[in-house]
Amino acid sequence: MKKLSVIGIGAGDPDYLTMQAVKALNRVDVFFLMDKGPAKHKLLDLRREICQRYIVDRTYRFVEAYSPERERGDLDYTVSVEALNRAKQATFERLIDEELSDGQCGGFLVWGDPALYDSTVRILQTILDAGRCVFEFEVIPGITSVQALAARHKVPLNGIGGSLEITTGRRLATGQVSDAANVVVMLDAEDAYRQVSDPETHIYWGAYVGTPDEILIAGRLGDVADDIERTRQAARQAHGWIMDTYLLRRPQ
Missing domain, CATH: 3.40.1010.10 (Tetrapyrrole methylase, N-terminal domain)
Structure with a gap:
């Protein structure tokens, strides 16, 4: 066999x-x-x-x-x-x-x-x-970029007793997300975090997490969205592709 x-x-x-x-x-x-x-x-x-x-x-x-x-x-x-x-x-x-x-x-x-x-x-x-x-x-089983992202930013994925959704950039971009307080987004090809209307939402973003090319950015979405977009564009040009994951934490 x-x-x-x-x-x-x-x-x-x-x-x-x-x-x-x-x-x-x-x-x-x-x-x-x-x-x-x-x-x-x-x-x-x-x-x-x-x-x-x-x-x-x-x-x-x-x-x-x-x-x-x-x-x-x-x-x-x-x-x-x-x-x-x-x-x-x-x-x-x-x-x-x-x-x-x-x-x-x-x-x-x-x-x-x-x-x-x-x-x-x-x-x-x-x-x-x-x-x-x-x-x-x-x-x-293996350690995912979701776990690695949380570890590198030194944050838990969910609040106390709070919900957590793991979804894709495609679904976030079209509004197909729940009202979970914490949302992990993977496979985002189009800067879907731009669709989040509340600038107070906190984002923990990482590209190539766990590799020598790792990049980490965190902060209020209203403060760091432009920085993330510029960084994604530069990384895509440098490597020919982008592999990023991020956690969105809605204000409570």
């Missing part, structure tokens, strides 16, 4: 790996690395660094594959994501079929945690349901 480990590797700092993740790394024979283009090669390099650091006295190899991109533009978002996941499913099936022998363990190294805005677990379950590949898989 082929086996797979979906391993959460944390939000950028190799020290974020849990002991459970380290043990899982040392069971893997083949690591599948999904290449998202030159701008994100640092993410592949980090995965290799993690393996080099934590795997002891074990032979393993890397197999790289192109990671399909979501088609953007005027397409319906849900439709485009479903198409993306079908393309990823075909890639995953090929890797499992061609690169993994019976009795071996394959590994997917997932940024942050596999349960939070990542499709790997969902895709693997879909493959199993289709019956074209037979394997077992385990999921190893």
Whole structure:
């Protein structure tokens, strides 16, 4: 039986790996690395660094594959994501079929945690349901950018007895958020915090949290929104992409 480990590797700092993740790394024979283009090669390099650091006295190899991109533009978002996941499913099936022998363990190294805005677990379950590949898989949790952000700003995510919502920039931009006192926003491509009308809202913002490129800004939204926007633009130009997360704390 082929086996797979979906391993959460944390939000950028190799020290974020849990002991459970380290043990899982040392069971893997083949690591599948999904290449998202030159701008994100640092993410592949980090995965290799993690393996080099934590795997002891074990032979393993890397197999790289192109990671399909979501088609953007005027397409319906849900439709485009479903198409993306079908393309990823075909890639995953090929890797499992061609690169993994019976009795071996394959590994997917997932940024942050596999349960939070990542499709790997969902895709693997879909493959199993289709019956074209037979394997077992385990999921190893990891430290997310949400946890890392709170730790770096030295704040709790919620107030005493207060609610917490985790959502996306897309939903915030269209007003699809609850009345939670604390809102964590991920995957913001359009400066959605600009849609928050109350300038007294406090924002704890971070980009590339846990990496050597980490940037942190905090303050009243009315005071720091322009600074965050300028910083995001500069970071995108410097790195070719932006990976940020922020906590919005509404005044009580």
